[in-house]
Amino acid sequence: MPALFAPLLLPATWARLLHLSVGLVFAGIVVLVYPGTEGVSTGRALLLSGAVDVSLLCLVALVPAVRRAEGVQARLLLVPAREESIGVAPSAGWADRGRTALWLVARVALGAAVGAPTVAAFDAATRWPVLAAPVLFALLWLLVFAGRLQLALAERLLGPSATERLAAAELRAERLLERNRLARELHDSIGHALTVTVLQAGAAREVTDPAFRERALEAIETTGRRALDDLERMLVLLREAPEGAATEQPGLDRVEELFAAARAAGSPVDAELDVRAGELPGVLSREAYRIVQEGVTNALRHAPGAPIRVRAVVAAGELTLSCHNALTGKGSSRKGGGKGLRGVRERAVLLGGECEAGPDGPDWALRVRLPLRLGR
Helix, strand or coil: CHHHHHHHHCHHHHHHHHHHHHHHHHHHHHHHHCCCCCCCCHHHHHHHHHHHHHHHHHHHHCCHHHHHHHHHHHHHHHCCCCHHHCCCCCCCCHHHHHHHHHHHHHHHHHHHHHHHHHHHHHHHHHHCHHHHHHHHHHHHHHHHHHHHHHHHHHHHHCCCCHHHHHHHHHHHHHHHHHHHHHHHHHHHHHHHHHHHHHHHHHHHHHCCCHHHHHHHHHHHHHHHHHHHHHHHHHHHHHCCCHHHHHCCCCCHHHHHHHHHHHHHCCCCEEEEEECCCCCCCHHHHHHHHHHHHHHHHHHHHHCCCCCEEEEEEEECCEEEEEEEEECCCCCCCCCCCCHHHHHHHHHHHHCCCEEEEEEECCEEEEEEEEECCCCC
16 A cells, blocks of 8 residues: 555655646746637637647757756756756757757657546546545556656657767776776786885895995985875876876886886896987887886786896887796795786787796797787
């Protein structure tokens, strides 16, 4: 029994009733103005006023702002489960204007259709008081169903078009890709900084030379500051602040800083970079920096103290990056989760290149080939 009365007591039901009454009032005003109620039969009056209704509503729907006003009103009074299901953007083309016209006509028609039985119900309740309770109950349920029907029409006719839904889906996909990219950036940058810091701190604790300790502390400070700068840049991008896009990202020209940090951590680095300044596109230079950073970080993490050999060569329209290190170093090896290597593969694939990683004789080798142009 409570289930029969619960929908009748919801605030949404009465808000939708108010929305329905607007369409009824509009239709009633048109009947009073043209053709009027004197000297005209009921059928002819309804036919003429209906034609006037449709003509006026179609003309009003040509105004782009009307779609926005109807969307805002529908969101407030029809109480959809998801506000996004009813759009609030102005009409962007003739398709939107046509859907708005259909909505306006359907809204007025539904309001008028509900108005007639409402008047009849009150008339019956006045003539036969004994029927007042069941008639009122039936009328309220009619209003509940009419409100739900009007909500369904609003979601259908005022909701985003197929083009708008596609654009929204593309925007969500772009945001997800951007967040994944930022996650990789954080993993590479912060992971490298923490690896260098842990190795430097461990070496400083074992070595008694004050000069070495001073250099280790200086390397920890430099690496930490650089990691904080990267973290701040990522946070700015995540907040979508306007200044975030202007923040510079490191490119291959700053790769010597990685080698200096690795040498300070006790791992000799043999680097040969056969790449001229400005030879690489900006995005390729930045992604190459991150790939080399991941290779050096993995070498420091899994083979601390072992020599690292890095090569970067541009030939035949390709940038070839390679990073070799011994499978076992002076310290203990620690297995990682593979997220960094997976990130390197993702970067290579997105740039149209290839990535290979695995044992190569006594060494672990990371090789990445990236085309200089994305179309290759």
